[in-house]
Amino acid sequence: MKDIIFIHPPPIIDPKDLQKSLMPPYLVGYGLLHIASYLKSQGCDVDVWNIPMFYFNGFDLEDIKALIKHNNPLLIGVELNWLQFASGAIELTKIIKEINPNIKVVLGGVHATIFAEPIIKKYSEFDAIFLGEAEASFNQYYQNLENNRSLENIPGCYIRKNGRIIKNEGRKTLEIDEIPPYSLTLLKPRLKETFNVGSINTCRGPCVFECQYCIGSRKNYPIMLGSRKKLAIHSPKWILKQIKLLLRDTRNLAIQDYIYCAPKKRINEIFTLLKKEKLADNIEYFNIAAKPGSFDKDSLNLMSDAGIDNIDYGIETGSDSVLSKLRRGYTSQKVLDSIDATVEAGIFPKTYWMVGLPDEKDLGETKKLIKETIDRFAYPRWITPLIILPNTELFRTPEKFNIKIRMKTFEEFLSFSTSKINRQRYYPQVITHTTKDMNVDDILNAANELKDYILTFKEKIIENLKTGMKKYFHFHERLKEPLIITRLVHALDTLKNTLF
Ligand code: SF4
Known part of the structure; x- marks a missing residue:
């Protein structure tokens, strides 16, 4: 069981399509890894799942669903650093919500930021989309969620609240050296040598x-x-x-x-x-x-x-x-x-x-x-x-x-x-x-x-x-x-x- 799971999605949800992606699917953005590392430094129990690497190792979609059910986290952060992963990010989020609609699912990353407004308007499965650097905002979101406090005023994100979409400005950044370095041990499964x-x-x-x-x-x-x-x-x-x-x-x-x-x-x-x-x-x-x-x-x-x-x-x-x-x-x-x-x-x-x-x-x-x-x-x-x-x-x-x-x-x-x-x-x-x-x-x-x-x-x-x-x-x-x-x-x- 984990408090938070960060997910690097596949380009397309069907594992059979993994090798047909136009761009290599395995590399996880360091932005996600730094957020995970920061949350860990704040005492949270986090995992980072590389779904394409799970597929590469022979897992199918049912295995991924079973993993989500078993871990049943409070919060899942999905990475969308590059458009290549957009369809997989959306489909995976729909699956998570079918498994347990109470799991909060949020999106972040470079291309999530660029397309935040159309995504949150169209895909009601996302509870929030973080804009730009998100260590501080994500932490605040999680702390409020865990302590049953309002999520409405988290800075630097779009939030869905009772069917309404709220855009909160005022993005927070950490002092550059306060961002903790990350370890590759955060990743599950571990990267194969070729992609390591x-x-x-x-x-x-x-x-x-x-x-x-x-x-x-x-x-x-x-x-x-x-x-x-x-x-x-x-x-x-x-x-x-x-x-x-x-x-x-x-x-x-x-x-x-x-x-x-x-x-x-x-x-x-x-x-x-x-x-x-x-x-x-x-x-x-x-x-x-x-x-x-x-x-x-x-x-x-x-x-x-x-x-x-x-x-x-x-x-x-x-x-x-x-x-x-x-x-x-x-x-x-x-x-x-x-x-x-x-x-x-x-x-x-x-x-x-x-x-x-x-x-x-x-x-x-x-x-x-x-x-x-x-x-x-x-x-x-x-x-x-x-x-x-x-x-x-x-x-x-x-x-x-x-x-x-x-x-x-x-x-x-x-x-x-x-x-x-x-x-x-x-x-x-x-x-x-x-x-x-x-x-x-x-x-x-x-x-x-x-x-x-x-x-x-x-x-x-x-x-x-x-x-x-x-x-x-x-x-x-x-x-x-x-x-x-x-x-x-x-x-x-x-x-x-x-x-x-
Ligand atoms: S603006 Fe800077 S980062 Fe962007 S392509 Fe030019 S040199 Fe590279």
Whole structure:
């Protein structure tokens, strides 16, 4: 029996559809894990259930129902960080309410926040939807619930009360280092080795940049996601504590937030401390996301010494005019400089690209830049169509970008969750817009064209890594070449399988 159960839902409720999801279903957002960790620190008995991982282990829906009945918690918090899980989150909540209508079920996460109003209006099964960071509000909700106090005035959420919907403003945030680090032992079932990555949340709040499609940008974050006025970065000591906690249960780490827009001084303080602690020997894989130009040579060298062995660069396009229109803040030359500096520091650069960007007439400049980055030992990891979410500049003012928005309502966006992988690899239902130069088919074809283009370099990319490994080994003796090559070959072999 537990007081609270947090649930990472499946994309679609039927376990048979688990492997047909358009995006990988297993990774639980660290937001949920931090809330669980905070509630635990307040004395609550909590579990975090990863339903896709239960399915992976052979559980079916009847087993999940039996688990809910057996635990019969007072409160269940369902995660909706990404639209991909929307249908599963809704269906699972309906099932919970059928089992016991007295269990309070609340929703939270990044995309729950963006679509909170239409969701709470349409799906009466949700008792509340939390907006943005929810450690403090969720705790207050639970304490009031347990002590039979009113739930009406909990800040930072939509609440359903006697058929009425109340929106409470005034989102509460904790001091950044008061948020407790989380442990992977919170998760049930434990992650299988292949998916066992510890994600480190190093910062919260708005990014300092203003990319026109980003919900976390300095302009869009305050509208949608939260009450922090500026980026709050965890102290190096807190980050070290989090990493040590994660390393008890995994050897794979990732930093996928936007620490890359932090000041250089803070970046260097963090990685100086990690280097001093000599953690690298215990780490098998240490990844970080970045924007080209985020880190200079000093920082990259420190990061490499601290154990970072690969960086995901969101490059998006090779067209300088499109980069400028999207306010990405770098040029294709900056991309090449970043790749050079990264390789020089003994870090493997992986690159991420988009299609369907405003004013991108053809793929010529992007192909050229992809080739130039491959020539410099980078590996193009990901091609995706641009996704335009509500309240971004592209969504609000499509005419400024010569685009037409195809998806506006939550019901339309549900297709990200209900679409399944098909043999034709054809997914028009998840293309959010068209551009002046590209209709839906053109965008889908562009994604395939870039993937085909990358695969013409397959042997070279693998050979590059083997050559580059000498350099990476020099910096990271712990790296296991066969494992890394196998991972790369697998990633290239499956590049065409999914859209995202
Ligand atoms: S740099 Fe990254 S996080 Fe910042 S606004 Fe751009 S896309 Fe968003």
